[in-house]
Amino acid sequence: MENDITNMTAEPKVKYGLLHNHTENSLRDSAMSVERLVMQAKKLGAPAVALTDHGVMTGYISFVRCCESNGIKPILGVEFYVEEENEGRKHLIGSFQCLLNAPYLTAALLK
Secondary structure, three states: OOOOOOOOOOOOOOOOOEOOOOOOOOOOOOOOOHHHHHHHHHHOOOOEEEEOOEOOOOOHHHHHHHHHHOOOEEEEEEEEEEEEEEOOEEEEEEEEEEEEOOHHHHHHHOO
């Protein structure tokens, strides 16, 4: 796949954004880098893209910087699980996708 994104059409192909995405920070779930995620979103014409790795937030700083340098709105999120332990057995209560609406967090990450 070429890295050149100059062949984009003027009309966006993705109207709102990409909201459920994992990167290499989600171990055993994705091999895609943050930079590749943002480049793919830009290639598709997405105005926004979310980073929702499994239980980690380690890619936030590079994700926000890469989005901003490519004119895409970054949406910070995380996918997490809630478990309870009962009699030595773990029981999965739920899996949740959480998107953060936190402009102050984004600004703080870039300081």
